[in-house]
Amino acid sequence: MYQDKVALVGGALGLVLEQIKQAIAQRGQCSLVLAGGSTPKPLYEALAQQDLPWEKLHIFWGDERYVPPTHPDSNEGMAREAWLDAVDFPAANIHGMPTSAQDPQKDASRYEAELREFFGVSAGEFPVFDLILLGMGDDGHTASLFPQTAALEVCDRLITVGEKSGQPRLTFTIPLINQGRCVIFMVAGANKQPALQQVFAETADPVAYPSRFIQPQGELWWLLDEAAGTVLKSFNNLVIE
Ligand SMILES: O=C1O[C@H](COP(=O)(O)O)[C@@H](O)[C@H](O)[C@H]1O
Numbered sequence: 001m002y003q004d005k006v007a008l009v010g011g012a013l014g015l016v017l018e019q020i021k022q023a024i025a026q027r028g029q030c031s032l033v034l035a036g037g038s039t040p041k042p043l044y045e046a047l048a049q050q051d052l053p054w055e056k057l058h059i060f061w062g063d064e065r066y067v068p069p070t071h072p073d074s075n076e077g078m079a080r081e082a083w084l085d086a087v088d089f090p091a092a093n094i095h096g097m098p099t100s101a102q103d104p105q106k107d108a109s110r111y112e113a114e115l116r117e118f119f120g121v122s123a124g125e126f127p128v129f130d131l132i133l134l135g136m137g138d139d140g141h142t143a144s145l146f147p148q149t150a151a152l153e154v155c156d157r158l159i160t161v162g163e164k165s166g167q168p169r170l171t172f173t174i175p176l177i178n179q180g181r182c183v184i185f186m187v188a189g190a191n192k193q194p195a196l197q198q199v200f201a202e203t204a205d206p207v208a209y210p211s212r213f214i215q216p217q218g219e220l221w222w223l224l225d226e227a228a229g230t231v232l233k234s235f236n237n238l239v240i241e
Helices: 005-027 041-047 075-082 104-119 174-178 190-199 226-232
Strands: 030-034 057-061 063-065 131-135 159-164 167-172 182-187 219-224
Touching (some): 005 030, 005 041, 005 182, 041 075, 063 075, 190 226, 219 226
Parallel strands (some): 030 057, 131 182, 182 219
Antiparallel strands (some): 063 167
């Protein structure tokens, strides 16, 4: 657990760099999935200061609001501004979720096809991303997998349409995230305490707290600041560092 958000971002940067370097050393490239929201923005700004072989990184998004990248709410727009447009990042390696069809289902299928082609996986198979960054909302949602929504039940696709307050969003499905080689949650702020308590409770309904569904076959890291994570100190079943 980190003292504050600055320390959390520093810890996340170290871990992300380690994972990127390992993926490149072992497989020649790194497939990295970005989260949206406010928490990871300083991490992206810090990544922009690094001397990395950008041509070996391929960037994807785990979820997207159904707006163009130029819109202030766009997750892609935020990452471009904080990182990708600030360095010499190859345009062909930036795999944003499409949002231009005026039909979220159609754009979800287009992104699914792009992922299948990139990884060379056919229908019924799930690709393995090297690194998936996630956040958690104060309602326990992650990516755009919101409580009590149909997106939580989708198991036969890579990408589906999520929904927040009647607004569509594109999102990775739970089985796609759970194939990840390494999944890192970044969670900061006291407003996340009640949801964290439910996510780490011995029993709770994952449909009410969707982050509980994330149990990847690879590594799982929860990086928390004190303001969020202090509530877990009394959990005897957790090892908190
Ligand atoms: O809406 C979203 O929220 C979550 C959490 O965001 P944060 O602002 O609390 O960090 C984020 O992970 C997700 O990608 C985003 O679309």
